[in-house]
Amino acid sequence: MATNSEVFDNKSLASLPPPYENVSTSTSSTVKIEQANIEQVKIELTKTELTKTERTQAVLSHLCDIISTPNFLASSVAPIIETCAAALLPEEFSDLLQNPNIEGHTAMYWAVVNCRREAFSMFTAHIPQFSSVCYSDLRLACMSTSNHALFMQLNLGHVINSKDESLRHF
Numbered sequence: 317m318a319t320n321s322e323v324f325d326n327k328s329l330a331s332l333p334p335p336y337e338n339v340s341t342s343t344s345s346t347v348k349i350e351q352a353n354i355e356q357v358k359i360e361l362t363k364t365e366l367t368k369t370e371r372t373q374a375v376l377s378h379l380c381d382i383i384s385t386p387n388f389l390a391s392s393v394a395p396i397i398e399t400c401a402a403a404l405l406p407e408e409f410s411d412l413l414q415n416p417n418i419e420g421h422t423a424m425y426w427a428v429v430n431c432r433r434e435a436f437s438m439f440t441a442h443i444p445q446f447s448s449v450c451y452s453d454l455r456l457a458c459m460s461t462s463n464h465a466l467f468m469q470l471n472l473g474h475v476i477n478s479k480d481e482s483l484r485h486f
Contacts, residue, residue: 372412375400380418382435383426393434401442410443414450421457422450428457428466 366374378400382393401409413423421429424443427436446454451472458467467473 371403372408375403375409376412376417379412379423383418383423383430383432388432390434393432394438397435397438397442406442413439413443414447416449416453422453424450425453425457428454428463429461431461 378396382388382396404412416422416425418426424436424439426432427439443450454470455467455472458464458470458472
């Protein structure tokens with residue numbers, strides 16, 4: 317039978333885990349990477365030599381990253397969206413969010429489908445009034461994800477125009 321001194325010998329001390337202060341966490345390195353990405357977005361979108369089309373494409377690219385990249389940090393969503401919004405006129409940014417320019421759907425649709433609540437919330441803050449195209453896409457997103465709560469919160473059951481009336485029969 318082993319005694320206490322045999323169980324805790326010097327060999328077992330050598331296999332102890334390293335002290336916590338020496339261990340780098342993936343979260344802290346991810347935060348540093350995301351902060352660097354935010355700065356890179358700011359630098360890219362504030363270049364004065366970009367044409368309107370180039371600026372719009374750059375903003376759209378960053379919006380796609382936010383709504384489609386797995387493990388995108390929620391803390392970096394707001395600064396990137398604010399930077400993107402500042403790069404365009406308010407009505408241009410609102411239109412960009414509501415046009416089906418990402419695989420045939422709006423950025424709003426993808427924010428709902430990919431469960432990006434932070435992005436969805438930030439997007440809605442930049443849309444003074446939803447277009448009928450956006451309403452239709454949001455209905456589809458809520459139905460495809462079975463998100464009845466958001467469907468009701470956005471009041472998507474009401475007819476916006478005569479083209480939308482057929483959706484009330486679901």
